[in-house]
Amino acid sequence: MGKDTIQLTEPIVRLFQGKNFAFVSTLMKDGSPQITPTWVDIEKNNEYSILVNTAEGRIKHKNLSRDPRLAISVINGSNPYEMVTIQGKVTEQITRDTAEEHIDKLAKKYLGLDKYPGRSPGEKRVILKIKPERIFYHDFQPPIK
Amino acid sequence: MGKDTIQLTEPIVRLFQGKNFAFVSTLMKDGSPQITPTWVDIEKNNEYSILVNTAEGRIKHKNLSRDPRLAISVINGSNPYEMVTIQGKVTEQITRDTAEEHIDKLAKKYLGLDKYPGRSPGEKRVILKIKPERIFYHDFQPPIK
Numbered sequence: 292m293g294k295d296t297i298q299l300t301e302p303i304v305r306l307f308q309g310k311n312f313a314f315v316s317t318l319m320k321d322g323s324p325q326i327t328p329t330w331v332d333i334e335k336n337n338e339y340s341i342l343v344n345t346a347e348g349r350i351k352h353k354n355l356s357r358d359p360r361l362a363i364s365v366i367n368g369s370n371p372y373e374m375v376t377i378q379g380k381v382t383e384q385i386t387r388d389t390a391e392e393h394i395d396k397l398a399k400k401y402l403g404l405d406k407y408p409g410r411s412p413g414e415k416r417v418i419l420k421i422k423p424e425r426i427f428y429h430d431f432q433p434p435i436k
Numbered sequence: 437m438g439k440d441t442i443q444l445t446e447p448i449v450r451l452f453q454g455k456n457f458a459f460v461s462t463l464m465k466d467g468s469p470q471i472t473p474t475w476v477d478i479e480k481n482n483e484y485s486i487l488v489n490t491a492e493g494r495i496k497h498k499n500l501s502r503d504p505r506l507a508i509s510v511i512n513g514s515n516p517y518e519m520v521t522i523q524g525k526v527t528e529q530i531t532r533d534t535a536e537e538h539i540d541k542l543a544k545k546y547l548g549l550d551k552y553p554g555r556s557p558g559e560k561r562v563i564l565k566i567k568p569e570r571i572f573y574h575d576f577q578p579p580i581k
Contacts, residue, residue, distance in 0.1 A: 314509055324505060360467075362471035364471040378469070404579065409578075434547065
């Protein structure tokens with residue numbers, strides 16, 4: 292039904308490239324889990340990194356600045372039985388112009404807009420660069436009536 | 437953009453009643469977060485409980501038996517910008533016939549089948565009854581091109 296891997300194989304990369312929402316789980320100060328649906332991106336340099344773009348001071352950002360461990364999951368919007376869940380860490384936070392341009396790139400991907408329409412006054416965007424450590428991928432076609 | 441509430445209001449109940457997938461985050465033994473997409477149900481007695489059905493011995497079940505704190509999130513399959521995220525606890529685990537019948541009920545909801553088709557030999561189902569403690573609901577129509 293599924294398998295463990297340490298590699299981001301092609302079908303997994305496609306899940307992150309697609310217009311699918313990711314669910315990110317972080318740790319609150321008391322160690323309890325927190326979860327947020329979010330846009331997501333993937334980029335390849337030497338190896339793949341998963342990128343999430345948030346704003347400074349949001350719960351996700353505060354939590355990950357304190358404890359970089361997170362889990363992230365994506366399902367295929369067209370077939371929710373194709374799914375990936377990843378446990379990993381934020382290895383880098385990227386701010387300023389790079390992060391501002393990146394949220395516009397995501398607005399293009401998810402909304403078809405050149406500029407991200409959701410900016411609050413004074414908001415500073417942050418890219419969270421995620422290194423996967425444990426990957427579980429699952430793909431099956433259930434018998435749907 | 438969103439609001440905090442302690443009540444499961446009608447739109448939130450509808451998200452859990454709909455054929456939407458939930459994402460559940462639990463804590464691994466080392467305290468790191470883990471996440472799984474899953475079917476979900478909601479029922480009302482005196483108050484609403486969120487029900488997730490898993491099998492004994494799965495990661496989610498092991499984690500929640502050790503530490504009952506979890507987070508759960510659902511987005512509307514037709515409009516992913518309608519979403520709810522909840523932090524709470526598993527207050528009860530229900531097994532045996534009730535749990536076996538309940539997974540068939542979920543197979544009906546999600547697959548249109550009378551019997552859950554995914555049973556492994558010897559598998560024992562468990563209902564995780566979830567009490568919400570912190571609820572965040574968010575609904576907006578983004579300007580999509």
